[in-house]
Amino acid sequence: MRMRERRREPAIYAKRGDSVSIEFCGLTLAHPIINGSGTFDAIAAQRVFGAQLHERFPFAAYVSKTITLEPRAGNPPPRLWETPAGLINSIGLPNKGLERYLAEDLPALAELPVPLITNVMGASAEELSILLDACDARAEIAAIELNVSCPNVKTGLDIGADPVQLEEVMRAVRPCTGKPLIVKLTPNTADVGACALGAERGGADALSLINTLRATALAPRARRAPVGDSAPRDAAAAWLGGGTGGLSGPAIRAVALAQVAAVATRVTIPVIGMGGVQSVSHAQDLLDLGATLVAVGTESFRDPAAAARIAEGLHEMATRRG
């Protein structure tokens, strides 16, 4: 079932007993805070924190790391670089591949106390169709998020970077599933509002942004060939095993606010806002700009309970109000 929500009316806070619940694409969520894909491994966290994780599960819905058709080992280390108020990651989307994800991880993820959103990525409409068909067939999956920050095998350009290309791909894959289909836009584009419109025209039920900004770092001088040596320097100096990566965290929050604002004013489908959210007031800013849900990513690295703290804070504000 698909539901359309106009952004003009701010996210509805319906008091349900003591909890603040929210409607999103036909799903009823306990609060507006979810995780950014790839920033929280619920299965690993369960091993580390045990039963307490479920007792105070931070997210109103759980978004999986990006799943691809084939398994991926990910990039060689180093995969991380800390920047001023931010983090570059060059993880390289390691995952078990569709088959093993469905067989091994889905059962465990189905045990989570919240709805499951599976994030998938493909390099062509064909690949994406296979991924969507497979997810559509699994009742454990409540919604699907499409990570379109992936080079199109045909054009070489990220599928999500061009409005026309994105709309075409969406038209091609939309029929594969009746489940809510969220498009995770790429921020590395000239006009994110136009891309958002393309996704909506192509049949997206919701949009999420922002993904990480393309970024890189050079190795600390101590760790590389002396400056002035004749060897090609950039090669010598790259820090990340993957060469480049994506920037996240507080450093990108101001960009996220601008892109979420640009998108929310262009489309009528709900928007999931993210990018550098650390506090209740950061989440509230995104909601104020028209986001229906807010995702917490990098901040969970600094504190796995960060999203719980934020959700609880929003709940307090809402109940104080209501």
Added chain:
Amino acid sequence: MRMRERRREPAIYAKRGDSVSIEFCGLTLAHPIINGSGTFDAIAAQRVFGAQLHERFPFAAYVSKTITLEPRAGNPPPRLWETPAGLINSIGLPNKGLERYLAEDLPALAELPVPLITNVMGASAEELSILLDACDARAEIAAIELNVSCPNVKTGLDIGADPVQLEEVMRAVRPCTGKPLIVKLTPNTADVGACALGAERGGADALSLINTLRATALAPRARRAPVGDSAPRDAAAAWLGGGTGGLSGPAIRAVALAQVAAVATRVTIPVIGMGGVQSVSHAQDLLDLGATLVAVGTESFRDPAAAARIAEGLHEMATRRG
């Protein structure tokens, strides 16, 4: 006279007496550090710091603030917002307009101890041609920088955001001047390398990047209508008088490194790298990635002598080496 420099060979440091000089588009500069357009008002600084400014002028060439055909008052305040390790500015390109710039400012700028690069912006090839013709006629101007982060009146898209559009505009305006023509690329695009190539094909002599990332901020909650009020929130909450602005400073350095790397590997013309440079090692990183010159912007706000400190540091390294 136009000079082509291949980036593979690192910027040549020719010892001239005690100084480290560098060739850029036929200009001989004392060192590789210049200012980012709009981040240093040499005329105002002269009033504030007096003669000392010339005695220790921080930049090897001086880039003017962006000049437009008509005068602009700029955006209403507030124009600034501090972000984590960064700054959003929404200045709105205030300037006297071409005529008064040439009449009033050029004589004063000609007194500076370094070559003058005039930065201009126009909304169409026609407008740009007028600007270039006028600059070409003035001997005080050593080179011209084109700020292409400006919506094309015809397409609405920033002139620099699309490779094809940028190449067309460049082909149209290139003949207007024999002076070195630098294109200041916009970072708000899907493939900055492709845009760089477009500019080179269109006849650019050099490229400069990155300009600021599109960003915005909401007013502190204390200063706006209570959350949850029915009024359209985004409107109520905007902080910047101009609505949105551009992010600069350390927060964007990792993005600058990635874009400069992407551009330097695609083109053969020299590149001016900038974005969050605060120290000698940040400048060296950009040079290592293939930049010929490095521009200091926001860091000059924290210390007007920052660029001098960096240039002196590079000089020390070079002389220790050579």
Added chain:
Amino acid sequence: MSEAPFGRRLLEVTGNDELGAYRVLRVLDPQMCGPRGATPEPGQFAMIAAAEHWGGGEQQRPYLPRAFSIARLAGEECHFLLEDVGPGTRRLCELRAGDRLWVLGPLGRGFQLGGREPDQRRALLVGGGVGIAPLAILQDTLDRDTTVLLGFRDRARAAGAALLRDAHVASDDGSVGHHGLVTELLAAELERDPHAVVYACGPAAMLEGVRAICEQRATPAQLALEAGMACGFGACFGCVVARRDGGYLRVCVDGPVVDAAELEHVDAHAGAPA
């Protein structure tokens, strides 16, 4: 406008004393103060940042330096009056003797003394909250008959009045002196002496009140404005307020002290923390 040394300089804190709700930060600055110093004009300011632990934390701010009026010169010491209103001022309030900080200045255009108004006319110094800071050095400088009128929110802030001599105080909550606005004291003073001239600094609302009163009575008034600043020396064009005759002026170089006649009204962002 006296020139500033080019480039920020690393200075040492000699003390940081509580003064009611405020603090008086004392800095050893031979280049700006004392016999060999550039001796700033009253109304000039400096851009300041702590040398250690500037920024970071949950807010990841401050990143840029902050602007502070030069409140007083004492030998080779320069004094600043601080009110903790956010991460930058909070950090500066923490500083103790021996800590170091970066200073750029003196900056901006101060109060114009022997200017349009003949020197013998009485000077009314009108200040509000932390905005009283530049009036202290102004009082130290003026060698003629002055009257000081200061307004504060409450008793703790009113303690700041000790920064000046013989101040008449008004407080919003009536805890000290006149119960009401300092602009009411100003109106009364101008009734008594219509020939006085006004030097004012404080919250935007207060400055607007002063401007309106002085405009109506054609009283010459100089207002020390504030604005969010990134650089303090005219580089960023960020600190503007609207000019009466259209366009904007940069508070850091065209001000902070402006002739009230230059403004249509005082913008809500153009004053000191209320």
Added chain:
Amino acid sequence: MSEAPFGRRLLEVTGNDELGAYRVLRVLDPQMCGPRGATPEPGQFAMIAAAEHWGGGEQQRPYLPRAFSIARLAGEECHFLLEDVGPGTRRLCELRAGDRLWVLGPLGRGFQLGGREPDQRRALLVGGGVGIAPLAILQDTLDRDTTVLLGFRDRARAAGAALLRDAHVASDDGSVGHHGLVTELLAAELERDPHAVVYACGPAAMLEGVRAICEQRATPAQLALEAGMACGFGACFGCVVARRDGGYLRVCVDGPVVDAAELEHVDAHAGAPA
């Protein structure tokens, strides 16, 4: 692997004592230590950040917390051994009694004791530099015959050997104990007692040396690895090292202690600061 409380917790520093080139940071942590504590395994670690002044400054770092081995439990105190190698460790070295810090942990997989190797076999604890930290709590825990071999760059660092009992020391500069590598001491020990088992932590080069020696002699060895970490609990996939059988393992959840047999070699990034 003992569970960690969910969410970082705010703890108080009880002391921060110099130990040669290092510091021993003591933290009151009843939830992790003492009778009612989760009592971590030797080899587990915690993610730590100072509560005040974390980040900012010229480098605008640190932003993320930093990983530190649990070095010792003493009553309700947890001890960490610090070496200042950058902005985060520098800030933690500054902390004094009464300061507060954020701690998440205990995290990761520690040394497996009653594991493959029968308990009566002698345990060789091999450490290098600040990597000796987890060997201290391991020595406290092992109730069987152990030999401690530690390597350091110089005398100041060698003072860290006091963290363990009866340590045989090697130093690169010959200033203390054996002039050379600790792996040379290890080889000699294994000559004497070929049945010993090895527990090692230290710089990548040392761990690789240990791995190679033990592989060649088929000596069971557990290596406590390091890697740049963002989260410490398996969320970011950033802390990987290559597995022998292909693919990567996450040091924070699959380690930090791994069986040497799992690795083809120890990656240059997978060790403690040299």
